Amino acid sequence: MLNVVYAEIIKLKHTKIYWLILVALIPVCLWSLMAVSPKVGPDGTIVPLDLQELFYRQGMIVTILGPLLFSLMTGYVVAREYQERTINQLFSYPVSRVSFLFVKLLVVWILISITSILSFLIVVSSTLFVIHQLDLTTVLLGLKMNLLICVLSFGTIPVAAAISMVWKSVIPTAVLGGGVSLIAAICELGHSMDVILFPWLTPYWPVRDLAQGLAEMGPNPYVIPALVILIVTFVVSLGFCIFYYTRADVHSGT
Amino acid sequence: MNYVLQTHQLTKQYGSHAIVSDLNMNVKAGDIYGFLGQNGAGKTTTLRMLIGLIRPTSGEFELFQESFHGNRIKALERIGAIIEYPGFYLNLSAVENLEIHRRLMGIGNQESIDEVLTTVGLFDVKKQKVKHYSLGMKQRLGIARALLHRPELLILDEPTNGLDPGAIREVRELFLKLAKQRGITFIISSHLLSEMEQVANRIGIIHKGRLLEEIDDKTLQQKTRRFLEMKVDDDQRAAYVLEQKLKVTDYQVAGTGILRIYECLDQTDLVNKTLTDQNIGVKEIVLSRENLEDYFLKLTGGDKLA
Numbered sequence: 001m002l003n004v005v006y007a008e009i010i011k012l013k014h015t016k017i018y019w020l021i022l023v024a025l026i027p028v029c030l031w032s033l034m035a036v037s038p039k040v041g042p043d044g045t046i047v048p049l050d051l052q053e054l055f056y057r058q059g060m061i062v063t064i065l066g067p068l069l070f071s072l073m074t075g076y077v078v079a080r081e082y083q084e085r086t087i088n089q090l091f092s093y094p095v096s097r098v099s100f101l102f103v104k105l106l107v108v109w110i111l112i113s114i115t116s117i118l119s120f121l122i123v124v125s126s127t128l129f130v131i132h133q134l135d136l137t138t139v140l141l142g143l144k145m146n147l148l149i150c151v152l153s154f155g156t157i158p159v160a161a162a163i164s165m166v167w168k169s170v171i172p173t174a175v176l177g178g179g180v181s182l183i184a185a186i187c188e189l190g191h192s193m194d195v196i197l198f199p200w201l202t203p204y205w206p207v208r209d210l211a212q213g214l215a216e217m218g219p220n221p222y223v224i225p226a227l228v229i230l231i232v233t234f235v236v237s238l239g240f241c242i243f244y245y246t247r248a249d250v251h252s253g254t
Numbered sequence: 255m256n257y258v259l260q261t262h263q264l265t266k267q268y269g270s271h272a273i274v275s276d277l278n279m280n281v282k283a284g285d286i287y288g289f290l291g292q293n294g295a296g297k298t299t300t301l302r303m304l305i306g307l308i309r310p311t312s313g314e315f316e317l318f319q320e321s322f323h324g325n326r327i328k329a330l331e332r333i334g335a336i337i338e339y340p341g342f343y344l345n346l347s348a349v350e351n352l353e354i355h356r357r358l359m360g361i362g363n364q365e366s367i368d369e370v371l372t373t374v375g376l377f378d379v380k381k382q383k384v385k386h387y388s389l390g391m392k393q394r395l396g397i398a399r400a401l402l403h404r405p406e407l408l409i410l411d412e413p414t415n416g417l418d419p420g421a422i423r424e425v426r427e428l429f430l431k432l433a434k435q436r437g438i439t440f441i442i443s444s445h446l447l448s449e450m451e452q453v454a455n456r457i458g459i460i461h462k463g464r465l466l467e468e469i470d471d472k473t474l475q476q477k478t479r480r481f482l483e484m485k486v487d488d489d490q491r492a493a494y495v496l497e498q499k500l501k502v503t504d505y506q507v508a509g510t511g512i513l514r515i516y517e518c519l520d521q522t523d524l525v526n527k528t529l530t531d532q533n534i535g536v537k538e539i540v541l542s543r544e545n546l547e548d549y550f551l552k553l554t555g556g557d558k559l560a
């Protein structure tokens with residue numbers, strides 16, 4: 001199994017997939033730079049840096065761009081085998097097709113984690129760099145938010161995988177992912193609590209919990225139904241992926 | 255007899271359209287089995303079934319004398335295959351691609367990568383990205399990959415596609431060497447008769463999804479024997495004379511006034527003289543060869559083969 005993971009990781013060498021991570025990291029960097037640079041308030045005093053606010057914005061950036069970027073990553077990892085006509089070879093190995101599916105999903109999860117954790121590290125290090133001190137409680141809040149983003153974002157990944165394996169192309173996933181990111185942007189800027197019911201927006205739940213000064217505050221009452229919807233989405237789409245990936249006739253190259 | 259592959263009524267349908275019908279293939283250990291058929295005959299479809307890329311609609315088969323169904327993983331460890339097109343990760347070098355193969359096949363030593371690359375003559379370009387390879391180089395890399403895990407059976411779908419004549423000869427010699435030295439069994443599909451004749455010791459002819467015939471080496475040789483064909487005015491008497499005077503026993507009357515003898519091929523003069531001395535009119539004598547092409551045309555009822 002380790003060999004299968006290793007093989008899947010070398011396949012990503014010299015690919016543009018890492019640019020996708022950068023697409024998320026660059027706005028995080030810019031935002032952090034802006035936030036940590038000293039600001040002068042209306043009364044002439046220096047406004048102290050609000051780390052929680054910074055994490056909140058970082059979370060928004062990752063969860064808005066996430067649907068697009070993460071589905072592109074999934075689409076690439078799954079569909080390239082068809083587009084580059086390697087699927088014949090892949091499925092001729094003495095390895096079950098389910099293992100390949102799981103390893104591909106694992107790789108996507110690793111990519112999501114890298115994106116989220118690097119964003120977190122950017123916020124932490126830019127803060128440290130400028131004001132040389134950190135409020136540990138807030139850092140932990142930020143870390144918790146990012147870990148939850150990783151887990152919750154993964155919930156919709158099998159949907160992207162399913163679309164990519166059925167269409168054997170990254171394009172449908174990319175288009176849908178782009179659409180969902182747009183919806184995410186609109187919903188997150190509206191700050192409404194119930195948007196997390198939409199499975200691609202469930203990752204917004206831990207982000208919104210860090211928000212300050214919104215009209216509706218306090219624990220999000222939609223968490224349980226949102227999680228149920230997300231889990232159902234995950235299970236159903238993963239089930240479909242397993243069924244389709246293991247059963248389908250493979251014709252690529254014709 | 256030790257069969258590496260036997261298929262039983264293997265059938266693949268798409269909708270109501272049968273692409274492969276009731277195929278009964280028999281490949282023995284050590285065979286170089288030429289799987290011959292025109293474009294669209296169903297070669298690739300059959301080979302896909304053999305490594306489990308697609309499921310048969312009905313029928314079954316055994317690889318290494320074990321039913322494939324339920325033993326897929328075990329069988330695949332012993333097979334090297336190129337189906338349709340040698341697919342590689344273009345962003346990676348030849349070595350990296352083979353390294354992936356080595357890992358997924360679960361085999362140990364890394365030196366074998368250099369060894370197979372040398373075998374197919376790609377050692378010097380092993381660090382280049384496969385993106386920059388020509389089709390012929392990819393084809394050779396595909397063969398290297400199929401060999402890397404020392405398979406017992408190689409299933410190659412048109413492996414000489416994209417190779418120039420020189421490379422085709424090299425590859426052919428490589429196959430013959432591997433069959434001889436390592437006892438590897440080959441199933442090689444092709445639409446080129448001439449190519450198959452030179453390498454295969456058994457040929458299965460598939461046409462419109464049906465296996466028309468499986469012929470072995472010896473039968474093949476008979477089908478492709480050289481002979482003297484003569485037009486004479488009395489074939490019976492001519493045959494009698496040749497039997498008596500020249501001790502010719504291997505002959506055949508191939509039509510009224512047409513006699514084929516499979517002996518005395520370089521004694522056209524003598525044959526001619528013997529017959530005319532007995533007052534048998536000889537209109538023509540030509541040295542000719544029954545080839546697989548004619549044979550194929552006969553079998554398929556006239557459909558030309560490339």
Ligand SMILES: Nc1ncnc2c1ncn2[C@@H]1O[C@H](COP(=O)(O)OP(=O)(O)OP(=O)(O)O)[C@@H](O)[C@H]1O
Pocket residue numbers: 251254268273291292293294295296297298299300445
């Ligand atoms: N997935 C599919 N659905 C429907 N028909 C198919 C499918 N795959 C192949 N066919 C048809 O099956 C027939 C046989 O195809 P196949 O690829 O097996 O031929 P082949 O002998 O390998 O030909 P070639 O020499 O061109 O490679 C073709 O007529 C093709 O159109």
Ligand SMILES: [Mg+2]
Pocket residue numbers: 297298299338411
């Ligand atoms: Mg073919």
